[in-house]
Amino acid sequence: MYRIKALNKISPAGLSVLDQSRFAVSTDVENEDGILVRSADMHEYVFPENLRAIARAGAGTNNIPIDRCSEAGIAVFNTPGANANAVKELVICAMLLASRNVVGGAAWVKDQAAAGADVEKVVEKGKSQFVGPEIQGKTLGVVGLGAIGVQVANIATKLGMTVWGYDPFLSVDAALSLSRMVQRANDLETIYKNCDYITLHLPLNGDTRGMIDASALQMMKSGVRLINLARGGLVHDDDLLQALESGKVACYVTDFPNNKILTGRNVVAIPHLGASTPESEENCAVMAAQQLRDYLENGNIRNSVNLPALEQPWSGIARLCIIHRNIPGAIANITKVLSDDNVNVENMTNKSKKDYAYTVVDINAKIRDDVVDEIRALEGVLRVRLLSH
Ligand SMILES: NC(=O)C1=CN([C@@H]2O[C@H](COP(=O)(O)OP(=O)(O)OC[C@H]3O[C@@H](n4cnc5c(N)ncnc54)[C@H](O)[C@@H]3O)[C@@H](O)[C@H]2O)C=CC1
Numbered sequence: 173m174y175r176i177k178a179l180n181k182i183s184p185a186g187l188s189v190l191d192q193s194r195f196a197v198s199t200d201v202e203n204e205d206g207i208l209v210r211s212a213d214m215h216e217y218v219f220p221e222n223l224r225a226i227a228r229a230g231a232g233t234n235n236i237p238i239d240r241c242s243e244a245g246i247a248v249f250n251t252p253g254a255n256a257n258a259v260k261e262l263v264i265c266a267m268l269l270a271s272r273n274v275v276g277g278a279a280w281v282k283d284q285a286a287a288g289a290d291v292e293k294v295v296e297k298g299k300s301q302f303v304g305p306e307i308q309g310k311t312l313g314v315v316g317l318g319a320i321g322v323q324v325a326n327i328a329t330k331l332g333m334t335v336w337g338y339d340p341f342l343s344v345d346a347a348l349s350l351s352r353m354v355q356r357a358n359d360l361e362t363i364y365k366n367c368d369y370i371t372l373h374l375p376l377n378g379d380t381r382g383m384i385d386a387s388a389l390q391m392m393k394s395g396v397r398l399i400n401l402a403r404g405g406l407v408h409d410d411d412l413l414q415a416l417e418s419g420k421v422a423c424y425v426t427d428f429p430n431n432k433i434l435t436g437r438n439v440v441a442i443p444h445l446g447a448s449t450p451e452s453e454e455n456c457a458v459m460a461a462q463q464l465r466d467y468l469e470n471g472n473i474r475n476s477v478n479l480p481a482l483e484q485p486w487s488g489i490a491r492l493c494i495i496h497r498n499i500p501g502a503i504a505n506i507t508k509v510l511s512d513d514n515v516n517v518e519n520m521t522n523k524s525k526k527d528y529a530y531t532v533v534d535i536n537a538k539i540r541d542d543v544v545d546e547i548r549a550l551e552g553v554l555r556v557r558l559l560s561h
C-alpha cells in the first residue's frame with residue numbers, strides 16, 4: 173500500500189486514479205511515499221525517509237525545493253499544459269479589465285447605491301470617468317511562449333491585435349503551435365518598446381526574478397498595460413509602484429497580489445485564479461495522479477522537472493530503479509555488481525537530465541537485499557528502489 177499525502181485540495185477525479193486498494197490518500201499521513209501538491213510552499217518541508225515523488229498538479233514548481241529533491245532522490249513531476257486553457261481565458265479577461273475599468277466602474281455603481289443615489293440616473297452621468305480603449309488594433313507582447321503563452325498569442329491575433337512573442341528557449345512543439353501571425357522578438361527590448369499590452373508567461377527562477385524592474389519599465393511605452401498571471405516575483409514591486417504612480421504603467425493586472433503592490437494606483441488584483449476552473453483542476457489532478465502512480469508502481473517517468481523521461485515495458489519479475497549522478501562509470505558499476513552476483517539483466521534503460529541520471533534494470537530472478545545495498549553504496553547513487561511485478 174502506497175501512502176500519498178495531499179498538501180492542497182486535489183480534484184476528486186485525480187484522487188480516483190489512485191485505487192484505494194493500492195493507495196491510501198489523506199492530508200495527514202506520515203512517512204508518505206508520494207505527495208500531491210498545488211501551490212503549497214514546500215521550501216521548508218522536511219522530507220520523510222519514504223518520500224519518493226512529488227506530483228505538482230499544475231505548471232509552476234517554484235514552490236518546491238527542486239535541488240533538495242534531486243539530491244534526496246525524489247522525483248518531481250508537473251502537468252505541462254493541463255491548465256493552459258484556463259489561464260489563457262483569464263488573460264483575455266485581464267486584458268479587458270486592464271482596458272475598460274470594469275472593476276472601478278462596478279465598485280462605483282455599488283457605492284452609488286449604498287449612498288442612496290438613483291443608480292439608473294447616475295450611471296449615465298458618471299460613466300465617462302471609466303472610459304477605456306479597445307484591444308483591437310493594439311500591440312500585445314507575450315513573454316514566454318510555452319503552453320500558455322502560445323495560446324494567448326494565437327487568440328490575441330484573432331482579436332485583432334498585433335502580437336509579438338519572446339522566448340529564447342522556444343520548444344519545437346511550441347513553435348509548431350504558434351500562429352504565423354505572431355511575430356518573434358529576438359529580445360525583450362523589442363517587446364518593451366513596441367507593446368501597448370505586455371503579458372508574462374514564464375517561470376519564476378533565479379534568472380527571471382525581478383525582471384520587470386526600473387530599467388525594463390523605463391523602456392516600455394507610456395501607458396502600457398501589464399498583465400502578470402505568471403508569478404508575483406517576476407516584478408520588482410517598488411519599481412512598479414513608481415511606474416504606476418507616474419502613469420507610465422496605466423494598469424497592472426496580477427494574479428499574485430501582495431500588501432505592497434495593492435497600495436499602487438490602477439492595480440487589479442485577482443486571488444490566484446488562473447487555474448481555478450473545474451476543468452483545469454480535473455486535468456491537472458488526473459495527470460499528476462497518473463504520473464505519480466506510474467512512477468511508484470512501475471518506475472516510469474513522464475513530465476519530471478528534475479529527472480529524465482523514461483518508460484520501459486516490464487520484462488522480468490523484478491525491477492531496479494536507480495537515481496544517480498550523471499557521472500562516467502555509473503552504469504558500468506551497477507552492471508558489475510549485478511554480474512558479480514550472477515544476476516542476469518533482461519532489459520535496461522538509462523537516461524540523463526543535466527546532473528542526474530536514471531537507470532531502470534529488469535531482472536528475471538530474485539535479488540538479495542545485500543546486493544541492492546551494494547548498489548545503494550556505489551559512488552553517485554542517490555536512490556535505489558526494487559519493484560516486483
Ligand atoms: N496564474 C496561474 O494560476 C498559473 C500560473 N502559471 C505560471 O505560468 C508559467 C508558465 O506556464 P506554462 O506556459 O504552462 O509553462 P511552460 O513551461 O509551458 O512555458 C514557459 C515558457 O517560458 C519560457 N521561458 C523560460 N525562461 C524564459 C525567459 N527568461 N524569457 C522568456 N521566456 C522564458 C520557456 O522557454 C517556456 O517556453 C508557469 O511557470 C507558472 O509560473 C501557470 C499555470 C497557472
Ligand SMILES: O=C(O)C(=O)COP(=O)(O)O
Pocket residue numbers: 210211229230231232233255444446447448
Ligand atoms: O499551475 C500553476 O503554476 C499555478 O499557478 C496554478 O496554481 P494552483 O494549482 O491553482 O494553486
